[in-house]
Amino acid sequence: MSKKIAVLPGDGIGPEIVREALKVLDCLRQEFGVAVETEEALVGGAAYDATGTPLPPETLELAKAADAVLLGAVGGPRWEPLDYSVRPERALLGLRSELGLFANLRPAVLYPQLADASTLKPEVVSGLDILIVRELTGGIYFGKPRGVRTLDDGERVGINTLIYSESEIRRIAQVAFDTAMKRGKRLCSVDKANVLECTELWREVVTEVGRDYPAVELSHMYVDNAAMQLVRAPKQFDVMVTTNMFGDILSDCAAMLTGSIGMLPSASLDEKGKGMYEPIHGSAPDIAGKGVANPLATILSLGMLFRYTFSDEDIAARIDKAVEAALDSGVRTADIWSEGTRKVSTAEMGDAVVAAL
Amino acid sequence: MSKKIAVLPGDGIGPEIVREALKVLDCLRQEFGVAVETEEALVGGAAYDATGTPLPPETLELAKAADAVLLGAVGGPRWEPLDYSVRPERALLGLRSELGLFANLRPAVLYPQLADASTLKPEVVSGLDILIVRELTGGIYFGKPRGVRTLDDGERVGINTLIYSESEIRRIAQVAFDTAMKRGKRLCSVDKANVLECTELWREVVTEVGRDYPAVELSHMYVDNAAMQLVRAPKQFDVMVTTNMFGDILSDCAAMLTGSIGMLPSASLDEKGKGMYEPIHGSAPDIAGKGVANPLATILSLGMLFRYTFSDEDIAARIDKAVEAALDSGVRTADIWSEGTRKVSTAEMGDAVVAAL
Numbered sequence: 065m066s067k068k069i070a071v072l073p074g075d076g077i078g079p080e081i082v083r084e085a086l087k088v089l090d091c092l093r094q095e096f097g098v099a100v101e102t103e104e105a106l107v108g109g110a111a112y113d114a115t116g117t118p119l120p121p122e123t124l125e126l127a128k129a130a131d132a133v134l135l136g137a138v139g140g141p142r143w144e145p146l147d148y149s150v151r152p153e154r155a156l157l158g159l160r161s162e163l164g165l166f167a168n169l170r171p172a173v174l175y176p177q178l179a180d181a182s183t184l185k186p187e188v189v190s191g192l193d194i195l196i197v198r199e200l201t202g203g204i205y206f207g208k209p210r211g212v213r214t215l216d217d218g219e220r221v222g223i224n225t226l227i228y229s230e231s232e233i234r235r236i237a238q239v240a241f242d243t244a245m246k247r248g249k250r251l252c253s254v255d256k257a258n259v260l261e262c263t264e265l266w267r268e269v270v271t272e273v274g275r276d277y278p279a280v281e282l283s284h285m286y287v288d289n290a291a292m293q294l295v296r297a298p299k300q301f302d303v304m305v306t307t308n309m310f311g312d313i314l315s316d317c318a319a320m321l322t323g324s325i326g327m328l329p330s331a332s333l334d335e336k337g338k339g340m341y342e343p344i345h346g347s348a349p350d351i352a353g354k355g356v357a358n359p360l361a362t363i364l365s366l367g368m369l370f371r372y373t374f375s376d377e378d379i380a381a382r383i384d385k386a387v388e389a390a391l392d393s394g395v396r397t398a399d400i401w402s403e404g405t406r407k408v409s410t411a412e413m414g415d416a417v418v419a420a421l
Numbered sequence: 422m423s424k425k426i427a428v429l430p431g432d433g434i435g436p437e438i439v440r441e442a443l444k445v446l447d448c449l450r451q452e453f454g455v456a457v458e459t460e461e462a463l464v465g466g467a468a469y470d471a472t473g474t475p476l477p478p479e480t481l482e483l484a485k486a487a488d489a490v491l492l493g494a495v496g497g498p499r500w501e502p503l504d505y506s507v508r509p510e511r512a513l514l515g516l517r518s519e520l521g522l523f524a525n526l527r528p529a530v531l532y533p534q535l536a537d538a539s540t541l542k543p544e545v546v547s548g549l550d551i552l553i554v555r556e557l558t559g560g561i562y563f564g565k566p567r568g569v570r571t572l573d574d575g576e577r578v579g580i581n582t583l584i585y586s587e588s589e590i591r592r593i594a595q596v597a598f599d600t601a602m603k604r605g606k607r608l609c610s611v612d613k614a615n616v617l618e619c620t621e622l623w624r625e626v627v628t629e630v631g632r633d634y635p636a637v638e639l640s641h642m643y644v645d646n647a648a649m650q651l652v653r654a655p656k657q658f659d660v661m662v663t664t665n666m667f668g669d670i671l672s673d674c675a676a677m678l679t680g681s682i683g684m685l686p687s688a689s690l691d692e693k694g695k696g697m698y699e700p701i702h703g704s705a706p707d708i709a710g711k712g713v714a715n716p717l718a719t720i721l722s723l724g725m726l727f728r729y730t731f732s733d734e735d736i737a738a739r740i741d742k743a744v745e746a747a748l749d750s751g752v753r754t755a756d757i758w759s760e761g762t763r764k765v766s767t768a769e770m771g772d773a774v775v776a777a778l
């Protein structure tokens with residue numbers, strides 16, 4: 065039985081990078097008999113322009129019906145003046161929440177071929193391989209009450225609510241421990257338990273869940289210290305687990321340590337392993353349509369899709385290896401180009417991966 | 422009329438580093454006729470051990486009555502098992518809130534003498550000079566409701582509240598713009614306005630305040646991007662202003678870019694310029710009592726005290742220059758030592774600064 069991927073190219077460079085991932089998927093179909101259909105839909109600013117809403121009901125239905133979602137990127141300055149409720153980001157948050165994608169996996173891996181791209185000294189980052197597990201459907205992103213209110217004295221106050229229940233913490237902790245078991249068996253949980261009671265509960269529940277994983281070495285770190293340690297000695301980390309907001313900040317910081325965010329995929333999973341897959345970089349409106357964007361993060365996201373949702377480690381590993389082989393052959397998109405390598409377009413990079421497959 | 426500094430050495434290395442700052446102050450009294458008295462009091466774990474509370478009423482009274490406060494550091498593993506309400510951090514939060522110290526200034530400066538200490542490549546950080554202005558008495562640190570509650574179904578939820586009023590945002594924005602006017606005239610306000618309504622209000626009010634400072638170039642950045650940009654190209658920043666929680670994370674990240682957090686002071690100011698001054702590093706219990714801690718951040722904090730609370734730029738500049746001169750003479754405490762320099766103790770470093778004065 066054929067599986068179905070909902071493909072949501074989105075805005076900016078989204079369509080061009082997704083196109084290359086679909087090329088790779090085509091090749092997998094033809095060469096390896098992978099039985100996967102795709103269906104495209106509008107999302108983000110593109111959907112707003114066409115329908116007046118960034119997440120049209122048809123798109124949400126398709127995403128719900130499909131086995132997995134592959135997303136390009138959403139957003140851009142054109143839609144920034146829009147009202148909060150219809151901005152492209154709403155689509156992303158809506159998909160996460162409607163599909164119950166509570167577990168966001170964000171690897172920060174330094175490719176040896178791109179070691180120079182980092183702003184950090186080589187000895188600090190060489191071999192870097194961190195996985196950040198970010199809670200994605202709770203916390204301050206979704207907590208209520210929220211909004212801007214006017215007090216009796218006429219002054220306005222802005223309010224958001226950080227809230228986590230034990231069960232929300234428990235399920236993300238389980239994903240983190242399971243992930244750590246498959247890797248280096250070290251998990252660092254990041255909170256601000258010395259100030260925020262909500263994250264005191266976080267620490268308590270994570271510690272509790274840890275009793276079921278005696279093989280995993282669990283540590284706790286305050287978020288300010290975690291930001292420091294990522295800069296000071298990032299290789300001390302294996303898996304990190306944290307809240308939605310802290311994960312947003314730390315995963316971007318960790319990604320940038322590699323110097324090549326055009327290379328980093330992400331997965332957002334529900335309780336059953338269904339997932340949405342997307343590059344961690346944004347829609348890069350400044351280079352959209354020029355054919356220079358790096359499609360590798362999207363192609364690697366397709367790899368994660370096969371690994372986590374289709375449980376097809378064979379195909380996932382093939383994709384990962386083909387990306388490495390493309391890099392080894394010396395081709396580079398502009399963002400990762402350096403003296404001595406060959407600068408190629410988005411499409412040429414996609415072709416190089418297909419050739420390596 | 423003589424001015425008074427409340428001196429709160431605190432825990433861990435606190436007492437030893439404060440001792441060196443007092444040596445410097447003594448020298449300023451003797452050589453430059455500076456008329457300043459000091460009075461010491463207990464704070465943090467030391468205060469808890471002696472009195473059962475980390476912020477005894479006498480300490481708070483002294484801090485309120487004094488013209489300024491010089492603090493070492495608080496906290497340590499000994500007090501971590503204690504109940505939330507009496508942990509050393511409560512003293513810090515209590516002082517900030519009771520004294521109305523809403524504006525936290527955290528410089529991240531790379532000393533050319535210590536350029537190698539950074540984990541970042543020299544070209545990325547050489548000449549780095551960022552000032553982070555962090556809101557310190559509001560936001561999620563103090564917002565209510567807060568705490569852990571048990572729902573009807575027996576499940577517990579942890580709650581904290583992010584809340585800012587227009588006037589709280591306005592006054593911190595004014596400090597930030599004023600500070601930017603005295604520096605490079607560029608201010609970057611950091612928020613998460615695409616997700617948190619509270620920080621949409623933040624962005625709106627900061628923009629409004631900016632109209633009174635046409636000479637300052639104002640930009641806005643999302644916090645995840647700010648964390649990335651600090652790693653990618655930190656020299657793009659002059660002054661940054663942000664909320665209490667984001668400031669906690671970003672200022673530690675920025676500090677670590679310099680590789681020498683033993684060098685970084687901070688100031689926390691009220692509406693009238695009264696302030697509490699402390700090194701940004703912690704109490705470092707692992708090296709406490711060994712005489713190896715770096716006292717320079719505390720000595721530079723004394724410099725900030727003269728600059729911001731006593732408006733004595735002459736003495737402030739003398740302190741800053743004496744620290745530079747001590748570094749130029751080649752002495753280094755263990756944390757900043759490198760091949761070719763002379764490793765000295767905490768007291769010897771204090772002496773070197775006094776000699777340079």
Ligand SMILES: CC(C)[C@H](C(=O)O)[C@@H](O)C(=O)O
Pocket residue numbers: 153156157312615616645
């Ligand atoms: C676009 C934005 C809503 C989103 C987030 O904050 O989660 C993005 O920064 C991300 O990390 O995926």
Ligand SMILES: CC(C)[C@H](C(=O)O)[C@@H](O)C(=O)O
Pocket residue numbers: 258259288510513514669
């Ligand atoms: C100790 C802690 C309460 C404090 C904070 O979070 O403000 C510290 O991290 C700081 O930045 O001064």
